Amino acid sequence: MFPILFLPYVNNMKTGNQTIILEFLLVGFSQDAEYQPLLFGLFLLMFVVAVLGNLLIILAVSSDSHLHTPMYFFLSNLSFSDICFISTTIPKMLVNIQTQNKSITYAGCITQMYFFMVFGGMDTFLLTLMAYDRFVAICHPLHYPVIMNPQLCGLLVLVSWIISCLYSLVQSLLVLRLSFCTNQIIKHFYCELAQALTVACSDTLLNHILLYIVTCILGFVPFSGILYSYSQIVSSILRIPSTDGKYKAFSTCGSHLSVVSLFYGTGLGVYLSSDETSFSWKDMVASVMYTVVTPMLNPFIYSLRNNDIKKALQTLGRILFVK
Numbered sequence: 001m002f003p004i005l006f007l008p009y010v011n012n013m014k015t016g017n018q019t020i021i022l023e024f025l026l027v028g029f030s031q032d033a034e035y036q037p038l039l040f041g042l043f044l045l046m047f048v049v050a051v052l053g054n055l056l057i058i059l060a061v062s063s064d065s066h067l068h069t070p071m072y073f074f075l076s077n078l079s080f081s082d083i084c085f086i087s088t089t090i091p092k093m094l095v096n097i098q099t100q101n102k103s104i105t106y107a108g109c110i111t112q113m114y115f116f117m118v119f120g121g122m123d124t125f126l127l128t129l130m131a132y133d134r135f136v137a138i139c140h141p142l143h144y145p146v147i148m149n150p151q152l153c154g155l156l157v158l159v160s161w162i163i164s165c166l167y168s169l170v171q172s173l174l175v176l177r178l179s180f181c182t183n184q185i186i187k188h189f190y191c192e193l194a195q196a197l198t199v200a201c202s203d204t205l206l207n208h209i210l211l212y213i214v215t216c217i218l219g220f221v222p223f224s225g226i227l228y229s230y231s232q233i234v235s236s237i238l239r240i241p242s243t244d245g246k247y248k249a250f251s252t253c254g255s256h257l258s259v260v261s262l263f264y265g266t267g268l269g270v271y272l273s274s275d276e277t278s279f280s281w282k283d284m285v286a287s288v289m290y291t292v293v294t295p296m297l298n299p300f301i302y303s304l305r306n307n308d309i310k311k312a313l314q315t316l317g318r319i320l321f322v323k
Contacts, residue, residue: 028189053299082295121164
């Protein structure tokens with residue numbers, strides 16, 4: 001399925017007068033050697049917290065029959081996607097810090113790039129589906145069981161997976177046609193597509209066109225859908241006569257809105273403000289926010305602001321530790 005299976009070389013290879021680089025250097029956080037142990041401990045802690053936190057959300061939703069609803073179905077898929085999302089970048093970075101070896105093979109870079117785009121795309125789709133779920137629940141409550149039926153929810157998630165995988169595969173195939181020569185340094189802590197294109201010595205016009213088009217489609221279109229959903233939600237909430245009713249309706253959206261703000265605020269900020277040729281420390285910190293911090297904070301945001309999740313986690317804790 002993945003094109004990297006046909007690329008067994010990991011060292012430099014000479015072809016005529018051209019040296020083709022089959023290995024890259026990820027120099028994201030390697031500037032200050034004295035801070036490497038601190039960075040290793042910090043990122044290891046964030047990785048463990050993110051994986052365990054999202055795993056607990058999945059177990060809580062699976063074990064509690066009261067949470068077998070569309071909203072929590074999407075939430076458990078988001079938690080799974082977040083575990084995979086953070087696992088595509090942090091383990092390799094931790095290995096590089098520990099071994100003081102910043103290299104990543106050509107095949108490893110393409111693989112990391114592919115899965116990063118898959119799970120990053122899934123996060124955008126799932127956040128959009130969760131916004132649509134809240135829109136239907138608040139604006140069309142009587143039709144909610146009919147509209148958000150299990151078949152539709154499963155189909156929406158399946159289509160999201162298919163689109164994410166196909167786009168990532170196309171981008172990976174387009175990267176495979178490029179030649180990478182002389183400059184093998186990627187100014188990031190993972191193989192980010194835009195940064196990888198800057199070290200290619202062949203024409204990247206087609207890659208950039210597809211990158212910009214898909215960034216607009218998979219970035220702004222879902223985000224526009226979220227904004228539209230919440231504009232309708234706010235309009236419906238304002239028509240509720242009682243203050244308690246307004247608070248109850250909005251409380252069901254608070255956690256999701258917090259996650260959307262964190263994910264899109266940092267993610268779109270990176271792609272809109274950064275210059276590929278002069279990627280700065282500030283841009284890298286912003287990347288950490290949406291690739292590491294957001295997956296880590298999602299379980300806390302949903303568990304601290306959601307009584308149903310709190311009860312499910314308490315029940316799960318009693319099952320796991322009392323026995």
